[in-house]
Amino acid sequence: MLVASLAGCAGPSRLAAPPSLLDASVPAGFPKSIRTASVDWRFLPTDAKAILERARSTSRDGKLRILALSGGGAGGAFGAGALVGLTDRGERPDFQIVTGVSTGALLSPFAFLGSQWDERLTRAFNGTASGDALKRRTVDLFFRPGLYRGRGLFELVDRFVTPEMVQAVAREAARGRLLLVATTDLDKEEPVIWDLGAIAQQGGEQARALFRDVLLASASIPGVFPPVMIHVKSGSRTFDELHVDGATTLPFFAFPDALLVNGLPTDVLEGGEVYVLINGQLEALPRTTPARTVPMVVRSLSAGLRHQARTALALTASVADRYEMKFRFATLPLDHEAVRMLDLGTENMGSLYAYGRRCAERGLLWVSIRQAEDSGERAMGRVASSGVVAPDAMAACPLDAAVAAAQLPLAQVR
Numbered sequence: 001m002l003v004a005s006l007a008g009c010a011g012p013s014r015l016a017a018p019p020s021l022l023d024a025s026v027p028a029g030f031p032k033s034i035r036t037a038s039v040d041w042r043f044l045p046t047d048a049k050a051i052l053e054r055a056r057s058t059s060r061d062g063k064l065r066i067l068a069l070s071g072g073g074a075g076g077a078f079g080a081g082a083l084v085g086l087t088d089r090g091e092r093p094d095f096q097i098v099t100g101v102s103t104g105a106l107l108s109p110f111a112f113l114g115s116q117w118d119e120r121l122t123r124a125f126n127g128t129a130s131g132d133a134l135k136r137r138t139v140d141l142f143f144r145p146g147l148y149r150g151r152g153l154f155e156l157v158d159r160f161v162t163p164e165m166v167q168a169v170a171r172e173a174a175r176g177r178l179l180l181v182a183t184t185d186l187d188k189e190e191p192v193i194w195d196l197g198a199i200a201q202q203g204g205e206q207a208r209a210l211f212r213d214v215l216l217a218s219a220s221i222p223g224v225f226p227p228v229m230i231h232v233k234s235g236s237r238t239f240d241e242l243h244v245d246g247a248t249t250l251p252f253f254a255f256p257d258a259l260l261v262n263g264l265p266t267d268v269l270e271g272g273e274v275y276v277l278i279n280g281q282l283e284a285l286p287r288t289t290p291a292r293t294v295p296m297v298v299r300s301l302s303a304g305l306r307h308q309a310r311t312a313l314a315l316t317a318s319v320a321d322r323y324e325m326k327f328r329f330a331t332l333p334l335d336h337e338a339v340r341m342l343d344l345g346t347e348n349m350g351s352l353y354a355y356g357r358r359c360a361e362r363g364l365l366w367v368s369i370r371q372a373e374d375s376g377e378r379a380m381g382r383v384a385s386s387g388v389v390a391p392d393a394m395a396a397c398p399l400d401a402a403v404a405a406a407q408l409p410l411a412q413v414r
Helices: 002-008 048-056 073-089 103-113 115-125 151-160 163-175 196-200 204-218 293-322 346-361 369-386 401-407
Strands: 035-037 065-069 097-101 178-185 190-195 228-234 237-245 273-281 326-332
Touching: 065 103, 073 103, 073 115, 073 273, 073 326, 073 346, 097 103, 103 115, 103 163, 103 178, 103 204, 103 273, 115 151, 115 346, 151 204, 163 178, 163 196, 163 204, 178 196, 178 204, 190 196, 196 204, 204 228, 204 237, 273 293, 293 326, 326 369, 369 401
Parallel strands: 065 097, 065 273, 097 178, 273 326
Antiparallel strands: 035 190, 178 190, 178 237, 228 237
16 A cells, blocks of 8 residues: 555656757647747747847837846846836836746746736735745655645746736737747756747637746746646657756846857847846855755755856846947845745745835846946945845845946936
8 A cells, every 4th residue: 555655646657758959849739939949059040130120120219128037036026026116217128028037937928018017017926926836745745846836836827827918928929029938948958948929929728828837837946846847749749848947057048049159130239228137146145054955955046046147147248248239237236135035925025026126216226237346346345344134125226326326416316
């Protein structure tokens, strides 16, 4: 009886993964254009310029603006508050391309659809709806993947990915705007870029389900949540793929690798703008890690994300400079208290949301590389003088007010 019980706790059965690294598999009923693997260098669209020109044509002033949203778990509440705060201030950019990874993927449809979705964005990320998303495993911990059951996160994502959202994304995609998110294909150990707009344009419940599953997979931290199985077909053969958190391989992305390899059309990008919203810290103060599984897993993930994000940020800034694009980013400062990535409760997420909104409302969200260096020096000074980090209600903003005041008229710093 014991053996039978243990066998019943084993993970779900699955079909084999596609055997080729460069294959043409795709979810049944969808065109191949809905996704690309980063290693598939055959995906070098000859019409890349036309795609970017079409996206730029939706801009009111003819400038192409890209928003990249990073991973960070509960830190996504910071990004959500920041977007709403930009709306409040009347300075929310009109983004033609929005990309997301992990919690940034969950944010991305709301960011893509604009300020009219701010109320729903707030409900999704201020902690009032996410408290039940984390449900710890007990006996089945040893037999199923993930420290937490996936049902809570599934229900949260399913609740907010409504037919109305999918239809709205489809309409914007039809205009030429792009909504892209990344997952990590565990079988290939490579990132996959999904075009959510192309998925949405297929219409119906099948499109909504795949739209939801891709977002769910991108936010499924390996070892914490179970992976998401996606059924695909290649010719007459059917396979199963396991997808997890996109941040496992990409902290964020503004330009898919497949478009960078041969260069991008300078005349389309020149004068455009790139914004990166990092839902966490690029640097953090040392603190003692409890010798327990969950804290060690979280700290390990956090360390990996932080170092990958710094590298990706430098690369993105370099690419933007090469194509004469304005580059700005936002991140939690060094002296901000550490983000509790897996605390999805109202207190933690509500506080992060309020902090992001407050900083954006004050015009202290976005920083240039130079401003980040100056703001970071001031944060180091505050830590050195006080020896403590600041809670959200007291923390300085990503752009330090004194740094902003030194460069802008005082009337512009509220």
